[in-house]
Amino acid sequence: MSKKITKICCIGAGYVGGPTMSVIAQKCPNIKVTVVDLNQARIDAWNDADTNNIPVYEPGLPEVVAEARGRNLFFSTKVDEAIAEAEMIFISVNTPTKTYGTGKGMAADLKYIELCARQIARVSTTDKIIVEKSTLPVRTAEAVKSILQNTGNGVQFQILSNPEFLAEGTAIEDLHAPDRILIGGDPTEEGQEALNALVDVYANWVPRERILTTNLWSSELSKLTANAFLAQRVSSINALSELCEHTGADISEVARSIGTDSRIGPKFLNASVGFGGSCFQKDILNLVYIARSYGLQQVADYWEQVIIMNDHQKRRFGNKIVKTLYNTVSGKKIAFLGWAFKKDTNDTRESPAIFVADDLLNEEARVSVYDPKVSETQILGDLNYLHTRSESKNAELITVLDNAYECCKGAHAIAIMTEWDEFKTYDWEKIYANMTKPAFVFDGRNVVDRKKLLQIGFKVYTIGK
Ligand code: UDX
Ligand code: UDX
Numbered sequence: 001m002s003k004k005i006t007k008i009c010c011i012g013a014g015y016v017g018g019p020t021m022s023v024i025a026q027k028c029p030n031i032k033v034t035v036v037d038l039n040q041a042r043i044d045a046w047n048d049a050d051t052n053n054i055p056v057y058e059p060g061l062p063e064v065v066a067e068a069r070g071r072n073l074f075f076s077t078k079v080d081e082a083i084a085e086a087e088m089i090f091i092s093v094n095t096p097t098k099t100y101g102t103g104k105g106m107a108a109d110l111k112y113i114e115l116c117a118r119q120i121a122r123v124s125t126t127d128k129i130i131v132e133k134s135t136l137p138v139r140t141a142e143a144v145k146s147i148l149q150n151t152g153n154g155v156q157f158q159i160l161s162n163p164e165f166l167a168e169g170t171a172i173e174d175l176h177a178p179d180r181i182l183i184g185g186d187p188t189e190e191g192q193e194a195l196n197a198l199v200d201v202y203a204n205w206v207p208r209e210r211i212l213t214t215n216l217w218s219s220e221l222s223k224l225t226a227n228a229f230l231a232q233r234v235s236s237i238n239a240l241s242e243l244c245e246h247t248g249a250d251i252s253e254v255a256r257s258i259g260t261d262s263r264i265g266p267k268f269l270n271a272s273v274g275f276g277g278s279c280f281q282k283d284i285l286n287l288v289y290i291a292r293s294y295g296l297q298q299v300a301d302y303w304e305q306v307i308i309m310n311d312h313q314k315r316r317f318g319n320k321i322v323k324t325l326y327n328t329v330s331g332k333k334i335a336f337l338g339w340a341f342k343k344d345t346n347d348t349r350e351s352p353a354i355f356v357a358d359d360l361l362n363e364e365a366r367v368s369v370y371d372p373k374v375s376e377t378q379i380l381g382d383l384n385y386l387h388t389r390s391e392s393k394n395a396e397l398i399t400v401l402d403n404a405y406e407c408c409k410g411a412h413a414i415a416i417m418t419e420w421d422e423f424k425t426y427d428w429e430k431i432y433a434n435m436t437k438p439a440f441v442f443d444g445r446n447v448v449d450r451k452k453l454l455q456i457g458f459k460v461y462t463i464g465k
Contacts, residue, residue, distance in 0.1 A: 002193050002199070003197045005088050005200070005201055006030065006032065008032070008090065011079065011091050011093055013037035014094060015347060017092030020164055034074045036077060042055050084125065087128065088197065091134055095110060096108070106289040107137070121148050135223050135227070135279065163182055168341075169343055182223070183219065185213065231275055234272065234274075235275075237269050237270070240464070242316065245463075255271070273352045274311075275352075276350040276352050280350075317444055318360055320442065333411045334365050334414075335369075342418065361398075369399070371420075405427075408435060413439075416441070420447075423447050424448060441460045446462055
C-alpha cells in the first residue's frame with residue numbers, strides 16, 4: 001500500500017520544473033500541483049494571461065499550461081506555504097558547475113539544493129516525500145537526508161531520486177511518452193512506500209513496465225551516465241567529421257551506414273558545431289570530478305576527452321571561417337543564423353554560438369545575429385558573461401536583428417549555428433544577391449541543401465564534408 005498523493009510542490013520553475021509539473025498536473029487532475037520559485041519575474045511570466053508568454057519556449061507547452069493552470073496547476077513565489085501543504089516536494093533548482101573554491105569548473109554547486117533542504121526542514125510540520133529532480137552527483141541524497149533529519153521538526157522525510165530525461169524542444173512529447181521513468185529509493189519499508197507513491201503518480205499516464213525502480217545511488221548515477229553516453233556519441237561523430245574533411249568521406253553517409261546497425265542505432269549521429277545545453281558539459285565535468293575524487297584517474301581522463309573534443313569542434317569551426325575568409329575577418333560582417341543550443345528552444349546555455357562568436361569578435365569581426373526565439377538581451381548577456389571584453393565593446397560589435405534577410409544583408413559569410421527548420425525554406429537566391437561576394441555559407445548543423453546553394457553561387461562549407 002502506498003500513500004495517495006493529493007498535493008505536490010515543486011521548487012524551481014525552470015526548463016525542467018515548469019514543463020514537468022505542467023504535464024503532471026495535466027495528467028493527474030486530482031493532484032494539486034504548485035510550482036514555486038524565488039524569481040518573481042519568472043513566476044509572473046508563468047502566470048501571464050497569454051500562455052504564449054510563459055518563460056520557457058517549448059512546442060505544445062502553452063496548450064498544456066492553458067489546460068491545467070488555475071484548475072490544479074499553480075505558479076507562486078509563496079515557497080513556505082506550498083512546502084507546508086504538500087505531501088510530496090520536488091526539488092528542481094539549478095545545479096551549475098562551481099565557479100569558486102574546491103572543484104571550481106568541475107563539481108556541481110549544491111548550494112541551492114542545500115538551501116532548499118534547509119527551508120523544507122524549517123517549514124514542515126507533516127511527513128514529506130522529497131524528490132530530487134535536479135541532476136545531482138552520486139550520494140547527494142545522503143546530504144539532503146542528513147540536513148532534513150538533523151534540522152527538522154521531528155517529522156519524517158523520505159528521499160527519492162527521480163531524474164528527468166526530457167530533451168528541450170521535445171519536452172512535451174518526452175513527458176507524455178517517456179522511454180522510461182526512473183525512481184530510486186531506500187530499500188526500507190518506508191522508502192519503498194514513498195517510492196510506490198511516486199510510481200502511482202506517473203502510472204496515471206505512463207505504462208507500469210516503463211517505470212523503473214532502483215536504489216538511490218543507481219538512480220543518481222544513471223542520469224549522469226545517460227548524459228555522458230549521449231554526449232560521447234556527439235563527440236565521437238564530431239571527431240570523425242574532421243577526419244572526413246581530410247579523406248573525402250562524407251559524415252552523413254558514414255552516419256547512415258553505421259546507424260543501420262541495430263546495435264548502434266540511427267539517433268544522435270548528427271555531426272555539428274558542438275553540443276551545448278545546460279546538461280551535457282556540466283554532468284560530464286561532474287562525473288570526471290567524482291571519478292578523480294575516488295582516485296580513478298583513467299576513468300576521469302576517459303570521460304574528460306568528450307569535453308576536450310567538443311571544445312575542439314567549436315574552436316575548429318571559428319578557425320575555419322577565419323582561414324577561409326583569406327585569414328582575416330577584421331571589419332568583416334559575419335551573419336549568424338541561430339543562437340539557441342538546438343532548435344525549438346529559447347535556451348542558450350552553453351550554446352556553441354556563444355563561443356564561436358567570441359572567437360570571431362577576438363578577430364575583430366562584426367557579428368549580426370538572427371534567432372527566431374532568442375532575444376537581444378539574452379545574446380548580449382551570454383557574451384558579457386564570458387568577460388572577454390567590455391560590455392560596451394560587445395554591444396558595439398554585435399547586432400541582433402529580428403529578420404534573417406536583414407541579418408545576412410551585406411555579409412561576407414553566413415554561419416548556421418542552430419538547425420531551425422525555417423532556414424531550409426529561405427529564399428537563398430535573394431540572400432545571395434544581397435551579400436558581399438564571394439558569398440560564403442558555413443553550415444554548422446548540416447541543415448541547408450548544399451547542392452542548391454552551390455548552384456546559386458555560394459561557397460559552402462559543411463561540417464564533415
Ligand atoms: C535545473 C538543473 O540545471 C538541472 O541539472 C536539473 O536536472 C533540473 O534543474 P533547469 O530547470 O533547466 O535545470 O534550470 P533553471 O531553468 O535554471 O531553473 C531553476 C529555477 O530554480 C530558477 O527559476 C531559479 O530561480 C529557481 N531557484 C533556484 C529557486 O527557486 N530557489 C533556489 O534556491 C534556487
Ligand atoms: C539532454 C538529454 O538528451 C536529456 O535526456 C537530458 O534530460 C538533458 O540533456 P538537451 O540538452 O535538452 O537534453 O538536448 P539534446 O537533444 O540532448 O541535445 C544536446 C546537444 O547535443 C545540442 O546542442 C544538440 O544540438 C547536440 N546534438 C545532439 C548534436 O550535435 N548531434 C546530435 O546528433 C544530437
